[in-house]
Amino acid sequence: MQCDYFDDGRCRSCALMGVPYPAQLAGKQRDCEAMLAPLGVADWRPPVTSREAAYRNKAKMVVGGTVEAPTIGILDADGRGVDLQACGICSPGHRAAFPVIAEFVGRAHITPYDVPSRRGELKHVILTESPDGELMLRFVLRSTEPVARIRKHLGWLLERMPQAAVVTVNVLPEHRAALEGDEELVLTDASTLAMHVNDVTLHLRPRSFFQTNTEIASALYREAREWSHAVAPATAWDLYCGVGGFALHVAGAAADVVGIETSAEAIASAELSAAEAGLSHVRFAAGDATEFALAAASAPELVIVNPPRRGIGAALAGWLEASSARHVLYSSCNPASLARDLAAMPSLRPRQARMFDMFPQTGHVEVMVLLERAAPPPPVE
Structure with missing residues (x-):
């Protein structure tokens, strides 16, 4: 992609402007794989590509x-x-x-x-x-x-x-x-x-968060739906749920889905979407993701987390590691914090991962990883 603003030095926000798109993509994929290599990702799916220009919503x-x-x-x-x-x-x-x-x-x-x-x-x-x-x-x-x-x-x-x-x-x-x-x-x-x-109607309020690239967000949610159906959880949580994108997309895979988000405004939007879709088994509540998990009587079979760049942090990672959750679906906009959080959950093994090119012309990416609880070792006789 060519940009006069970049070429003239008026704007350098897009750090990879001028780099051929295949090279951008290969570099991002290489960096993601290197960052997560110590964690032993079993299967890297091909990266999901974006249009190079006019992608921002x-x-x-x-x-x-x-x-x-x-x-x-x-x-x-x-x-x-x-x-x-x-x-x-x-x-x-x-x-x-x-x-x-x-x-x-x-x-x-x-x-x-x-x-x-x-x-x-x-x-x-x-x-x-x-x-x-x-x-x-x-x-x-x-x-x-x-x-x-x-x-x-x-x-x-x-x-x-x-x-x-x-x-x-x-x-x-x-x-x-x-x-x-x-x-x-x-x-x-x-x-x-x-x-x-996709087939979900989300409602954005003025201060609601939503992924910047609608086409790639759609692909991200479709992949989450596919992975969720593959593990077939009876119960699921969507932590940091925003306006409910992940929760509403995996509603067909679980009999009970709960979404948690600090923004009451976003929760109101998520509840509206669930009501319009007739999804009575999908519930939302405003609150802190870590506090919600620590106070819960039991864990669901699947936990979805889509935190801000800082990641989920030690407390929630520790809770997930010690919990009975069989699978965790982690979507991250920061591979470095993702790698740190996954290292704190060694019993949850990366089964598959995929890079989504949410931000062409920049070094930023979205990475989604499906974690599976390792089988406990057999008892010593």
Whole structure:
């Protein structure tokens, strides 16, 4: 993939830009296998490949410049806006929306936030696209001061961007390196974005986590479903379940499925999806994954974990190692923390693994491993 922004030195976010895709893929696969080699993965399946460009469903863009000439992209080393509206890894839907958003900034007179002087209002725009082409647009502001003007001109925005199903304002008053704040104001009738993934409908709320690459997320969930059916668990947990992607995809493999997630907002979305699908045997609850496991009276036959980059940590790994769970399905965006966690669970052997190229043009990957409890040694006579 070729990118003018990268070639000109304006943006270096995609560290592998310009490297032929087969070479990117081979390098990532080689690194993953080397990282997990000490753990003895029995079977590496072929990597799941992605389209090279236009793969992102979410664009997190910094707004700079001025009201009259806003930039949508990133900031340079001096805190000045660098416009990246034609970013090649963003979807066509994103790229079509950016000029409309830029014009709206001027129409609603939303002053871009200036990092060096700590003045202004609009810090970021976050744009998420569903497989159906609908959009969720979020304006991240320093305060609620521009909200009345955004509401006043919202009709203009929706007329020119009819695919915008959800529009919100997020308030981030602090001057800090954060993408969003805790307060969210929904400006449209709809507050969720429907994501049709395989045969499952997921509902994203403004601050819900979802995989960045919808096509690869779909493949990841299909693989999890296949592996779950192969081990045929009676009971399953989906820890760090988010909006329920894994739990809802393995619902046909287990008679009882429980999903746990710290975000109450994500749990509300997961419950909505389960209710719409008539899956009464799939239940969700808001809570900490480790605390839930440690407090449980017994373990399920299958535990699915999809933690953030830091991994599941020593406490949960120790619980899994000592538990009666027969299988663990671990999906990770950080092979290093995955390897560390697996090393802490020696009785759970890696039966098969697969790399999913969730982030082409970068060094990041998603790796999923199916662990199986080793048979206990025979008693000594």
